[in-house]
Amino acid sequence: MSAYRDGDKTIVLLPAGLSRTDEEQWVRRMLDRLAAKEQRRRPSDAELLARARDLSARYLDGKADPVSVRWVENQRHRWGSCTPDHATIRISTRLRGMPSWVVDYVIIHELAHLLVPSHGPGFWALVERYPRSERARGYLEGFSVASQGSAEEY
Numbered sequence: 001m002s003a004y005r006d007g008d009k010t011i012v013l014l015p016a017g018l019s020r021t022d023e024e025q026w027v028r029r030m031l032d033r034l035a036a037k038e039q040r041r042r043p044s045d046a047e048l049l050a051r052a053r054d055l056s057a058r059y060l061d062g063k064a065d066p067v068s069v070r071w072v073e074n075q076r077h078r079w080g081s082c083t084p085d086h087a088t089i090r091i092s093t094r095l096r097g098m099p100s101w102v103v104d105y106v107i108i109h110e111l112a113h114l115l116v117p118s119h120g121p122g123f124w125a126l127v128e129r130y131p132r133s134e135r136a137r138g139y140l141e142g143f144s145v146a147s148q149g150s151a152e153e154y
């Protein structure tokens with residue numbers, strides 16, 4: 001049995017002939033193991049910052065220029081947050097193990113806040129430059145509903 005990520009997908013390989021209940025239990029177990037493994041080899045804060053700079057260059061004309069982008073544990077109801085005055089961004093460790101295009105969306109969202117603090121039309125116009133924005137929002141909404149039955153802020 002094994003589980004791995006392939007781009008946006010997670011592949012779980014199981015032997016044939018398991019009952020439906022066993023199958024579900026194994027899938028859950030394999031996903032937990034995979035998440036634990038990914039947690040151990042999380043990208044460093046430095047890698048996160050490099051990624052944010054790359055995303056800013058690609059989608060925001062390099063105008064958003066963060067000085068730090070860090071993983072943080074204590075963001076129970078947020079995927080990310082930022083302090084525009086200091087150009088610092090914090091990303092919730094709950095995003096670890098999610099597809100990279102979803103993490104990129106949260107980074108783009110916070111980068112756009114460095115330029116436009118409010119959630120007005122100007123802000124969304126920036127965020128929508130990232131082609132998978134809408135899909136990523138849907139993914140995160142679905143995840144929030146499934147995991148805690150409440151809406152997330154970010």
Ligand SMILES: [Zn+2]
Nearest residue numbers: 109113119154
């Ligand atoms: Zn926001």
